Amino acid sequence: MANNINLQVYHGVEATVNAYIFSDDQSIILVDCLRNSNEASKLAAQIKEMGKPLTHLFITHGHPDHYTGMNVIKNEFPDVRIVVNAPEIKADIINFSTWMESVGWLEGEPALKPKTDANPDGFDYEGNISILKRGKLILAEGAEIEAFSNYEPTECEHLTTLYSADLKAFFSNDFVYNGVHPWLAIDKQNIENWKNQLLEFANVLEKDLTIYPGHGKPADITVFEKQLKYINDFEATVAAAKSREEAMQKMQELYPDYTQADFLLVYSVNAFVAE
């Protein structure tokens, strides 16, 4: 018999990023926490209404659209444990926040500035984030969610996927952006790794799983091939384009319904097409 486990999907607005709320009758686990503190406050209010303790905030990877809400969640739920699946992911988060502060990206989220000797009131990433034991998140009544992060560098240096046998669900993290332009401002080798991993998911995973992406709506197993096609189209488009404008236009013609053209697609195109 399946264990007791419920899932709520919280679709964030900024970056069309998702947070996932797992619960049983006695506990809640949150996966990722949105791109800004304002949206994270709404997410926290929804969790409070459930009337059960939030035991863990699990961060899938070191990109700020998945962890910027961390300070809000920590303040609203002082007993929560913030966890990642590997020390490398903790390092990615610290490195990204340190870089963001250096270029002024944290002026709108000052509480996320890293704690240092010069800024003793900053966020204590080192002390607040711990490493998940045995690669499993476990709800109070026993349902398990398995975490995997032994992947080659792709959309991020280290991503984490999750699997729940009880829910027949695979959480593909940022290997999949469904109906959302993906972040492709990455090395060519990372793009190759990404395509290979998508093929493996398509071939290896059970066909009847629901796939919950890092960005965009849930889908079925065909979403991996859809993502692969997008990446191939992107590579062909930026290789042929004579200008950034031409590449932007072509990708939006091919994917007219996709969100984040003005943010994620701009960065991806600019990384590959000279001005």
Ligand SMILES: [Zn+2]
């Ligand atoms: Zn993301």
